[in-house]
Amino acid sequence: MMSFMKGRVLVVDDDTALAEMLGIVLRGEGFEPSFVADGDKALAAFRESKPDLVLLDLMLPGRDGIEVCRLIRAESGVPIVMLTAKSDTVDVVVGLESGADDYIVKPFKPKELVARIRARLRRSEEPAPEQLTIGDLVIDVAGHSVKRDGQSIALTPLEFDLLVALARKPWQVFTREVLLEQVWGYRHAADTRLVNVHVQRLRSKVEKDPERPEIVVTVRGVGYKAGPS
Amino acid sequence: MSGDSVVSGSGMPGDRPKRTVGRTAAGTRLRRLFEGGLLQGGVQGSPVLRLFLRWVRRPLLPVMRLWRRNIQLRVVATTLLMSLGVVLLLGFVVIGQVRNGLLDAKVRASQSQATGGFAVAKQRADEAAGTNGTATGTTPGTADGSTDGTAGADGRPTQNVIQWMSDLVESLSSGGAGAFDVVTLPVGDDSGGGRSPRGSGNVNPTSSVPSDLRDRVNSGTTAAQSYTRIVYSNGKDAQPALVIGKQVNDPNGRPYELYYLFPLTQEEKSLSLVKGTLATAGLFVVVLLGAIAWLVVRQVVTPVRMAAGIAERLSAGQLQERMKVTGEDDIARLGEAFNKMAQNLQGKIQQLEDLSRMQRRFVSDVSHELRTPLTTVRMAADVIHEAREDFDPVTARSAELLADQLDRFESLLADLLEISRFDAGAAALEAEPIDLREVVRRVVGGAEPLAERKGTRIRVVGDLQPVVAEADARRVERVLRNLVVNAVEHGEGKDVIVKLAAAGGAVAVAVRDYGVGLKPGEATRVFSRFWRADPARARTTGGTGLGLSIALEDARLHGGWLQAWGEPGGGSQFRLTLPRTADEPLRGSPIPLEPKDARRRRRPDGSGTPRTEKRATVPAQQSGGHAPALPPRAPAVPTADPTALPGNGNGARVVPRPTGPVRRPEERPAADPGADAGAVRRESGPREPAGPEDSTEPGEAFRGR
Numbered sequence: 001m002m003s004f005m006k007g008r009v010l011v012v013d014d015d016t017a018l019a020e021m022l023g024i025v026l027r028g029e030g031f032e033p034s035f036v037a038d039g040d041k042a043l044a045a046f047r048e049s050k051p052d053l054v055l056l057d058l059m060l061p062g063r064d065g066i067e068v069c070r071l072i073r074a075e076s077g078v079p080i081v082m083l084t085a086k087s088d089t090v091d092v093v094v095g096l097e098s099g100a101d102d103y104i105v106k107p108f109k110p111k112e113l114v115a116r117i118r119a120r121l122r123r124s125e126e127p128a129p130e131q132l133t134i135g136d137l138v139i140d141v142a143g144h145s146v147k148r149d150g151q152s153i154a155l156t157p158l159e160f161d162l163l164v165a166l167a168r169k170p171w172q173v174f175t176r177e178v179l180l181e182q183v184w185g186y187r188h189a190a191d192t193r194l195v196n197v198h199v200q201r202l203r204s205k206v207e208k209d210p211e212r213p214e215i216v217v218t219v220r221g222v223g224y225k226a227g228p229s
Numbered sequence: 230m231s232g233d234s235v236v237s238g239s240g241m242p243g244d245r246p247k248r249t250v251g252r253t254a255a256g257t258r259l260r261r262l263f264e265g266g267l268l269q270g271g272v273q274g275s276p277v278l279r280l281f282l283r284w285v286r287r288p289l290l291p292v293m294r295l296w297r298r299n300i301q302l303r304v305v306a307t308t309l310l311m312s313l314g315v316v317l318l319l320g321f322v323v324i325g326q327v328r329n330g331l332l333d334a335k336v337r338a339s340q341s342q343a344t345g346g347f348a349v350a351k352q353r354a355d356e357a358a359g360t361n362g363t364a365t366g367t368t369p370g371t372a373d374g375s376t377d378g379t380a381g382a383d384g385r386p387t388q389n390v391i392q393w394m395s396d397l398v399e400s401l402s403s404g405g406a407g408a409f410d411v412v413t414l415p416v417g418d419d420s421g422g423g424r425s426p427r428g429s430g431n432v433n434p435t436s437s438v439p440s441d442l443r444d445r446v447n448s449g450t451t452a453a454q455s456y457t458r459i460v461y462s463n464g465k466d467a468q469p470a471l472v473i474g475k476q477v478n479d480p481n482g483r484p485y486e487l488y489y490l491f492p493l494t495q496e497e498k499s500l501s502l503v504k505g506t507l508a509t510a511g512l513f514v515v516v517l518l519g520a521i522a523w524l525v526v527r528q529v530v531t532p533v534r535m536a537a538g539i540a541e542r543l544s545a546g547q548l549q550e551r552m553k554v555t556g557e558d559d560i561a562r563l564g565e566a567f568n569k570m571a572q573n574l575q576g577k578i579q580q581l582e583d584l585s586r587m588q589r590r591f592v593s594d595v596s597h598e599l600r601t602p603l604t605t606v607r608m609a610a611d612v613i614h615e616a617r618e619d620f621d622p623v624t625a626r627s628a629e630l631l632a633d634q635l636d637r638f639e640s641l642l643a644d645l646l647e648i649s650r651f652d653a654g655a656a657a658l659e660a661e662p663i664d665l666r667e668v669v670r671r672v673v674g675g676a677e678p679l680a681e682r683k684g685t686r687i688r689v690v691g692d693l694q695p696v697v698a699e700a701d702a703r704r705v706e707r708v709l710r711n712l713v714v715n716a717v718e719h720g721e722g723k724d725v726i727v728k729l730a731a732a733g734g735a736v737a738v739a740v741r742d743y744g745v746g747l748k749p750g751e752a753t754r755v756f757s758r759f760w761r762a763d764p765a766r767a768r769t770t771g772g773t774g775l776g777l778s779i780a781l782e783d784a785r786l787h788g789g790w791l792q793a794w795g796e797p798g799g800g801s802q803f804r805l806t807l808p809r810t811a812d813e814p815l816r817g818s819p820i821p822l823e824p825k826d827a828r829r830r831r832r833p834d835g836s837g838t839p840r841t842e843k844r845a846t847v848p849a850q851q852s853g854g855h856a857p858a859l860p861p862r863a864p865a866v867p868t869a870d871p872t873a874l875p876g877n878g879n880g881a882r883v884v885p886r887p888t889g890p891v892r893r894p895e896e897r898p899a900a901d902p903g904a905d906a907g908a909v910r911r912e913s914g915p916r917e918p919a920g921p922e923d924s925t926e927p928g929e930a931f932r933g934r
Binding site for chain 2: 015017018021022024025028085106107108109110111113221
């Protein structure tokens with residue numbers, strides 16, 4: 001097995017049995033889990049434990065998962081993976097729009113969960129000294145920074161990965177499926193809403209006019225590509 | 230007697246419907262003639278006529294549509310037409326009576342006047358004859374008259390008669406003074422002796438008296454009458470008149486025709502006055518009736534139209550729409566009833582919506598509530614399962630069973646939730662143009678491991694051209710995965726053919742297997758929930774029993790079809806047909822539901838029995854362990870004609886025989902078109918499936934081992 005960074009994982013879930021089980025599985029895989037059961041206390045716990053990843057149940061007492069997600073995202077780009085029982089409702093889209101990087105539908109297999117968590121943690125451990133340009137943006141891949149006219153733009157790691165994936169091959173049109181595989185690490189076709197929502201989020205940060213995108217261009221019926229430099 | 234009554238009694242009910250039928254038939258025929266002939270152009274006649282009718286029809290169509298759709302227009306027009314008819318009828322009757330009354334009086338007065346005149350003329354003639362006789366000294370007598378006529382050549386008597394006649398006409402007409410005119414005419418062509426035509430008051434004598442009246446007057450001695458037009462010689466307009474004539478003798482005893490002409494000017498004037506009055510009144514009546522009809526119909530139609538409009542809005546979903554109710558009349562009752570209906574409908578719909586919402590909510594809640602503990606159990610089971618090597622065999626097996634059955638439980642739960650989502654109407658289609666070949670490739674790729682275990686080869690045909698349709702890739706993939714996995718599971722290790730085709734506005738994917746097939750009637754039941762073909766077998770295959778039900782719902786959501794065909798022992802074919810664009814209705818499928826290599830179709834060349842034997846050897850060969858990748862029947866199925874539409878396929882081309890492919894095509898055309906051979910074939914039908922099915926068993930047993 002490849003060696004992975006042993007990460008701290010904050011589990012935000014009110015179901016104690018599930019939380020405990022998650023703990024068992026995560027510890028078994030070498031992660032350091034910490035737990036919080038209440039939405040109101042989630043932010044405090046997050047600040048205290050400074051996790052590398054947050055596992056967040058959408059249905060929580062107190063503040064709901066969406067709100068918690070938004071609060072965490074407001075102060076950190078840490079990967080957030082949602083746990084949801086409803087894959088087909090708007091909850092997923094709302095969750096993704098509020099800042100979650102990925103979601104996993106209950107009931108899931110432990111291996112599936114671990115794979116998702118590792119996929120989210122993995123990208124932070126491959127620094128490649130590389131400088132890319134896309135549109136009028138300059139991307140320092142190793143330094144994890146995106147600048148326009150010297151001004152730094154704050155992106156979450158996932159949005160950064162998405163932008164880098166597009167910028168590395170500006171001649172190529174990426175289908176949503178390809179992006180899911182490259183950025184999210186899905187082998188099989190998954191929910192393309194992930195891509196749509198995160199492209200929107202990325203555009204809202206990097207585009208001058210998100211209504212008329214120039215950095216991440218939609219190719220109708222196919223997918224996305226990087227705008228001309 | 231009783232028999233008669235029975236007959237008539239039984240005859241009556243029989244008669245009545247017949248009559249109604251006749252009437253409706255006549256009615257429809259009439260309508261067909263009208264609409265078909267004039268409007269739809271269904272004329273059998275020459276093309277020129279048809280062209281003409283079409284040309285005439287085109288501008289008429291909007292009018293006809295208005296006529297059909299607008300009841301107000303129809304009622305007003307009908308009222309106008311009918312009142313016009315009534316007014317015309319009335320007018321004719323009234324005018325006729327007035328004219329008769331006027332003329333009767335005139336005729337009576339004229340007759341007495343004329344009779345008097347004729348008497349005066351006769352009297353004058355007699356008097357003149359008397360004075361003449363004494364003056365000339367000739368003896369009176371009949372012979373005298375004839376002598377007189379011949380002796381008239383000397384001029385005197387003739388002179389007398391001319392003068393006498395002129396005097397007579399003048400004196401007779403002087404009493405009239407415009408009320409009548411007098412005309413004398415000679416009898417026949419005898420115009421001599423002062424008998425030239427004469428008339429008072431500028432009347433043209435000859436042309437004013439009709440010739441048939443003259444004939445009648447000349448043929449008798451009584452008075453005769455007729456209607457005519459007086460022609461004036463001084464340029465005055467001709468006038469209608471009554472003319473009464475009689476043959477009278479002149480003083481010489483020779484006959485002449487005396488006519489009284491009574492102008493009917495006054496009567497004509499009166500009559501035209503009456504006519505004008507009637508016409509004006511009639512016009513007013515018709516127009517007023519039309520207006521009244523319009524108003525009355527409006528009173529009825531307006532609420533009806535309002536009701537129609539509101540009903541339309543109601544059915545479009547605006548359930549709060551109500552009619553305005555005023556008064557207590559029938560319209561108000563209609564409105565009240567309508568509103569009550571709308572109220573009830575709204576209530577029911579609200580109730581159903583609430584129920585549906587509750588159901589969806591419930592499903593969603595159950596989903597969440599069930600899934601969270603299931604996740605814990607699932608993870609726990611997996612942890613235990615991972616560690617099973619450290620357990621004793623019983624516990625280890627238990628852990629395996631636990632994990633397996635959790636898988637099954639999970640898929641069952643997922644299917645249940647899916648189907649309840651369909652039931653709640655919560656399933657939404659996310660259609661976009663997809664290439665079904667991609668989907669098929671993914672599905673086949675996913676089913677490959679299972680197929681390997683079963684010893685089945687999955688072959689895809691018809692994937693040379695793109696097969697693009699607007700569809701929900703996730704759902705289509707689910708349907709096809711279900712079909713392919715089913716085919717592999719029930720295919721008994723024989724080939725599974727996945728066939729794609731696109732034609733017209735539809736695309737289709739058919740999955741063909743050569744396994745146990747379906748018994749008659751099972752082709753529809755396979756889609757029932759939790760239905761299992763064979764309860765004993767189903768335990769081993771781990772389906773939830775909901776797969777095909779969900780697949781059917783998925784197909785329906787696309788506006789597509791999912792159909793099954795099968796024959797016992799001959800395998801089955803499931804066909805998914807989708808419209809090329811999401812909102813287009815399906816009219817047909819590019820792939821026939823019954824495959825070309827169906828046994829019923831393969832049989833026809835009469836060599837059915839030997840072939841059955843040949844097929845019977847198929848499983849036997851396999852059981853013999855030759856392990857041919859394909860069963861020998863497989864080559865018979867390269868139905869790789871992607872454009873094969875139902876009916877355009879040529880059996881000989883599509884189904885080459887495994888043995889003697891040269892010989893078969895020759896036989897086929899001879900036997901194929903003949904449905905007459907069907908009787909024989911059908912007779913052998915029920916018996917035939919028994920052969921291969923029996924012979925399948927060794928193969929199955931082999932595979933079981």
